[in-house]
């Protein structure tokens with residue numbers, strides 16, 4: 001197992017409070033994480049959930065109020081940022097405006113008193129890696145946003161840190177450049193074999209780039225898993241809702257056996273799930289719209305009335321009312337062109353395979 | 363010029379008279395400093411004799427040297443203290459910092475005559491003999507707010523993430539200061555230093571009160587000359603001071619350009 005090697009970064013029950021007394025802000029609440037070496041690990045969550053705070057704790061700009069952080073198996077409590085084997089790509093890039101591109105990239109190596117020849121070689125290598133060869137003598141103010149971002153990346157990578165922390169490095173870029181840089185980051189992570197801790201509030205970015213994702217909300221980590229885990233098997237209502245579209249249904253568990261349970265959403269609407277819950281408990285069910293099957297006259301399935309049909313190009317979203325009171329949506333792929341099979345007012349039959357029906361915690 | 367400012371027909375005239383009012387006396391002074399006549403206000407011909415007289419006047423040159431020594435020492439001292447104060451209050455918020463800022467800036471609104479009397483009283487009370495030392499001390503103190511304001515403004519405009527980035531790249535606090543904070547602070551430091559220097563060079567009231575024998579500065583000396591009568595020599599020395607000031611401002615502007 002990968003767990004045999006010490007975690008690249010281990011965060012153990014870390015809490016962080018700002019201020020004191022009544023107006024104290026709890027930015028992180030007992031967060032625990034273990035990052036594997038060579039992993040592309042993403043912190044995903046809405047604004048204010050504590051992503052930046054967690055990075056700043058790992059980098060050493062802030063000290064935890066409780067708990068501890070280990071880097072490569074070593075506790076780092078009390079170590080100032082300049083003694084930690086991590087480097088940061090700041091959201092604002094924070095390039096030194098009075099230095100050239102080459103001087104920016106060389107800065108960390110100079111601070112660690114590497115020989116001049118090694119510094120020159122590393123700077124050239126890093127600028128080639130981020131495809132900025134030829135711009136050595138420019139000042140940051142003479143670069144485009146994307147170029148500045150790559151300088152920031154090169155400056156951090158030049159130190160060969162064990163862990164690279166990236167705080168929303170792509171948020172200032174336009175869509176096209178952003179896509180390019182996403183690919184570039186993945187390529188660089190692959191080439192260098194470093195552990196990346198990548199912060200974003202963009203779920204698409206998180207799903208496509210990460211080995212694993214930690215979904216955060218209100219200072220807590222709700223779920224850690226592969227993009228597939230997070231998307232297909234959300235454990236929390238928030239996770240299901242934050243990532244992609246989802247149908248959330250309140251239900252009561254009415255039967256339970258080895259293959260799963262049956263839950264009643266409303267009279268006559270019973271949904272099977274592959275997960276088990278005790279009979280009589282109230283649960284929340286999450287079902288992805290694209291896993292829902294619609295049929296005009298199937299013998300089984302739950303009856304629903306079509307409310308609206310919206311065409312999205314690659315797919316069509318059908319908005320429905322289940323059992324007269326519960327809204328529900330299905331996404332039908334337009335594999336054979338636009339779907340005209342359903343129109344508002346139609347009565348349809350709806351079903352979903354038990355493994356697509358997830359019980360989520362609130 | 364924006365078109366709207368030209369729409370009022372009277373505006374140009376007002377603007378012109380404003381500049382005349384501001385600069386004509388200075389131009390007249392400079393022109394008359396090249397006057398051959400010993401009557402300071404009647405033009406008879408061109409001459410640079412008065413400049414020669416200024417440079418040959420040992421008392422005046424001693425006063426000038428005193429002024430330079432005082433202004434240099436006070437400006438450097440005030441800039442160092444102001445920098446420390448600005449760094450100390452950097453990126454801190456709250457009542458304490460507001461209070462510190464207010465206390466540092468307060469001397470700017472205290473009438474100079476009050477500061478002058480108070481300084482004199484203070485020096486006598488603690489038994490300091492009046493002389494160059496007391497002038498330098500007094501100047502250093504009243505120059506601090508002038509040096510502090512541009513330095514603090516510069517520091518406040520600096521991105522906090524830059525110092526964090528330096529720390530992240532293995533720079534100790536001392537190295538961060540040397541390699542990042544100081545170079546970025548430099549223009550602010552320079553304008554603080556220049557401002558303090560000019561203010562000190564120019565001061566009359568406080569200097570007049572706290573300078574003892576042998577500590578006469580240029581403004582105090584000129585005041586003494588004027589009491590005998592406005593002579594072309596006074597015009598010449600005033601023109602020289604003007605030249606020094608302009609050179610300073612130009613130098614700070616050029617240095618500001620080069621840094622880019």
Ligand SMILES: Nc1ncnc2c1ncn2[C@@H]1O[C@H](COP(=O)(O)OP(=O)(O)OP(=O)(O)O)[C@@H](O)[C@H]1O
Pocket residue numbers: 018019025026027045046047048049050051052053054201
């Ligand atoms: N220095 C501070 N003093 C007081 N409160 C702070 C401080 N830094 C962060 N906070 C609070 O901690 C919480 C988490 O902030 P953090 O910057 O970590 O959020 P984030 O997830 O990075 O958000 P965003 O996506 O907007 O960058 C917020 O409520 C914020 O107001």
Ligand SMILES: [Mg+2]
Pocket residue numbers: 051052053
């Ligand atoms: Mg943030």
